[in-house]
Every structure is written in structure tokens, then in C-alpha cells.
Amino acid sequence: MNLLGCSPQGLTDWCVARGEKPFRARQLLKWVHQRGTKDFAEMTDLAREFRAGLEQDAEVAPPAVLQDHVSADGTRKWLFDMGQGNAIETVFIPEVDRGTLCVSSQAGCTVACPFCSTGRQGFNRNLTTAEIVGQLWWARHELAQPVTNVVMMGMGEPLLNYDQLVPALQLMLHDDAYGLSRRRVTVSTSGVVPMMDRLARDCPVALAVSLHAPTDALRDVLVPLNKKYPLKVLMASIRNYLGAAPRDFITFEYVMLDGVNDSLDHARQLVKLVRAEEISCKFNLIPFNPFPNSGYRKSSWPRQRAFADFLTQEGYVTTIRKTRGDDIDAACGQLAGDIQDRTRITLRTK
Numbered sequence: 001m002n003l004l005g006c007s008p009q010g011l012t013d014w015c016v017a018r019g020e021k022p023f024r025a026r027q028l029l030k031w032v033h034q035r036g037t038k039d040f041a042e043m044t045d046l047a048r049e050f051r052a053g054l055e056q057d058a059e060v061a062p063p064a065v066l067q068d069h070v071s072a073d074g075t076r077k078w079l080f081d082m083g084q085g086n087a088i089e090t091v092f093i094p095e096v097d098r099g100t101l102c103v104s105s106q107a108g109c110t111v112a113c114p115f116c117s118t119g120r121q122g123f124n125r126n127l128t129t130a131e132i133v134g135q136l137w138w139a140r141h142e143l144a145q146p147v148t149n150v151v152m153m154g155m156g157e158p159l160l161n162y163d164q165l166v167p168a169l170q171l172m173l174h175d176d177a178y179g180l181s182r183r184r185v186t187v188s189t190s191g192v193v194p195m196m197d198r199l200a201r202d203c204p205v206a207l208a209v210s211l212h213a214p215t216d217a218l219r220d221v222l223v224p225l226n227k228k229y230p231l232k233v234l235m236a237s238i239r240n241y242l243g244a245a246p247r248d249f250i251t252f253e254y255v256m257l258d259g260v261n262d263s264l265d266h267a268r269q270l271v272k273l274v275r276a277e278e279i280s281c282k283f284n285l286i287p288f289n290p291f292p293n294s295g296y297r298k299s300s301w302p303r304q305r306a307f308a309d310f311l312t313q314e315g316y317v318t319t320i321r322k323t324r325g326d327d328i329d330a331a332c333g334q335l336a337g338d339i340q341d342r343t344r345i346t347l348r349t350k
């Protein structure tokens with residue numbers, strides 16, 4: 001059993017089943033998640049016998065690091081081995097007043113957005129709770145700076161891995177584990193409506209929705225899941241989520257693709273949409289991060305600025321995401337893409 005994926009309740013039951021007091025689970029959680037201890041022998045406030053049982057039946061097993069890059073601007077990126085030629089990435093973005101960890105939820109993704117290199121890789125598998133939490137465990141114990149925020153914006157669609165995701169979120173929030181507040185944990189989704197509704201009930205953390213287009217016709221192309229859950233349905237689900245959310249707004253992510261979705265007309269349609277649907281929101285414009293043969297180009301800076309200015313004038317808080325870690329490709333599945341292609345070739349020639 002990998003303790004990194006154990007829920008506090010599961011761990012309590014496990015301790016009790018071995019004749020231990022329930023509070024042993026709290027001690028274990030703290031050793032593992034807060035102090036980062038892998039070696040049970042070091043857990044000196046646990047009885048010798050119990051530790052021997054742990055040695056036999058449990059482990060603290062974070063994913064293995066394949067690569068570790070540090071960018072000139074301090075951004076750090078790890079590539080983790082997921083076995084069978086799969087790799088995922090985790091990125092830490094240090095800022096003056098916080099440290100944000102961008103965590104992956106799947107190896108690949110089924111949604112297949114055409115501008116996303118993860119989507120272009122196809123889908124390999126869901127990560128387990130231990131593999132999701134393992135990324136945070138690793139960063140927390142490797143970095144000098146604390147991880148104050150987690151964003152589920154790495155590889156994969158977190159809400160299509162719901163059963164493994166929610167226990168991972170709960171560990172991020174739990175006081176005996178990582179103790180992050182709900183406002184500091186963000187799930188980013190391409191709009192998996194039934195799971196957004198469930199998340200509102202089960203574990204309402206901050207939500208970001210990848211909108212990328214103001215009309216169904218365009219969103220059907222850019223986020224193919226839109227054919228299943230079109231804008232009207234998506235907006236209703238967001239309104240419902242806002243009733244439970246830890247913040248009183250949601251964040252719309254909007255990738256800026258030159259000549260595709262970045263005109264002032266698109267901005268006007270966007271405002272019309274969120275006004276008609278009465279959604280309290282902020283916009284986060286993401287400059288397109290190019291990759292080979294993507295077929296898309298990044299919008300020019302004046303176009304990004306004009307789009308942002310329009311939304312701001314209409315009263316919406318709008319940010320343009322800073323490009324960080326450019327020199328280490330610290331964005332959106334790129335490095336993992338390279339590695340995956342290489343590992344696949346290796347596998348094929350074996």
C-alpha cells in the first residue's frame with residue numbers, strides 16, 4: 001500500500017484493524033506528508049511493532065524523476081516516469097508572495113483540443129491518487145520555498161479522472177497533510193459538466209474553466225467536448241458551482257490563437273455571453289505556447305492587449321498569463337511530449 005494515496009479515513013481504519021489507536025493515523029499523515037519521511041524507522045513516536053508492520057505492508061513511494069530542469073527565471077520542472085513509456089510533468093512557479101505548483105492528472109488526455117500538445121499525444125492512462133499527491137509531496141520536500149497554491153493545470157483533464165482526483169484534493173486540504181485552503185487549490189477543466197456538478201457537492205475548490213471560444217461553433221472545434229456539453233449547459237453548471245465555490249467568481253481561461261479566436265468581435269461576443277448567462281467571472285488570457293506542427297500561431301502582443309483592454313473596459317478583471325520558464329518549455333505538455341516520442345521510439349525498436 002502506497003501511503004501517499006491513502007485517505008485519512010482509510011488510514012484510520014487500517015490502524016484500528018491492526019489494533020492501533022485511531023490517532024496513529026494522524027501521526028502517520030504528518031510524518032509522511034508534512035515531514036516527508038519515507039523511512040518508517042525514523043517515525044520514533046510509533047511503537048516498534050507497528051513500525052515493523054508498516055515496513056512489511058506499506059510504503060511511501062513518490063514517482064521517479066526522469067528529468068529536473070531549472071529555468072533562468074526560477075521556474076522548476078520535473079518530468080516523472082509513469083512506466084511503459086509514459087511521462088508526466090509538474091511545474092513549480094515561484095513568485096514573490098507565493099509558490100504555485102502545476103500538477104498533472106492523466107498521462108495524455110482524451111479531450112483532444114487541437115492546440116494542446118497533451119491532447120495531440122492521445123490518452124494513455126489516469127494517474128492514481130498516490131501519483132497525483134506524489135507530485136506535491138516531491139515538490140514540497142525538494143524545494144526551499146513552500147508550495148502555497150496548487151493548480152490542476154498540468155497534463156490531462158482532472159474531471160475525467162474524478163475518482164482518483166477527489167481523494168487527492170482532500171489530502172491537499174487536510175490539516176494533517178498539506179493544509180491548503182480551498183481558495184488555493186484550483187481545478188481547471190475543459191467543461192466536464194456532470195463532474196463539475198459533483199465537485200460542487202463533494203469538494204468545492206476554486207474552479208477555472210477553459211472557455212477558449214465565445215460561440216458553440218468555434219468551441220466545438222477548439223474544445224471538442226463542447227459537442228457533448230455546449231455553452232448553455234456549461235454556463236448553467238458554472239452558475240450552480242458558484243453557489244458552492246470558495247470564491248465568488250470563476251476564472252475563464254482563454255488561449256490566444258492568432259486569427260482564430262482573438263479578434264475584438266470575439267471579445268464582444270464573450271462579454272455578451274457571460275452577461276446573458278449572469279456569470280461572475282475573471283478572464284485569464286493565455287498566449288498560445290507553440291509546438292511543432294501545431295498549425296496555430298500565438299496572437300501578437302497588440303492583439304492580446306486589445307482583447308484584454310476591451311474586457312477590462314467592460315468591467316471584467318483580465319490578466320494575460322506571463323510566460324514563465326520559456327527556456328525549459330515549462331508549459332503545457334511539451335517536454336513530456338518530446339520524451340514520450342523518444343520512449344515510444346525506444347519501445348518500438350526493442
Ligand code: SAH
Binds near residue numbers: 113117155210
Ligand atoms: N485539461 C484541463 C487542464 C489542463 S491544461 C483544461 O483543459 O482546462 C491548462 C490550460 O492550458 C488550459 O486552459 C488549456 O486549454 C491550456 N493550454 C493547453 N495547450 C496550450 C497551449 N499550447 N498554449 C497555451 N495554452 C494551452
Ligand code: SF4
Binds near residue numbers: 111
Ligand atoms: Fe486535455 Fe486540457 Fe489539453 Fe484539452 S487543453 S486536450 S482538456 S489537457
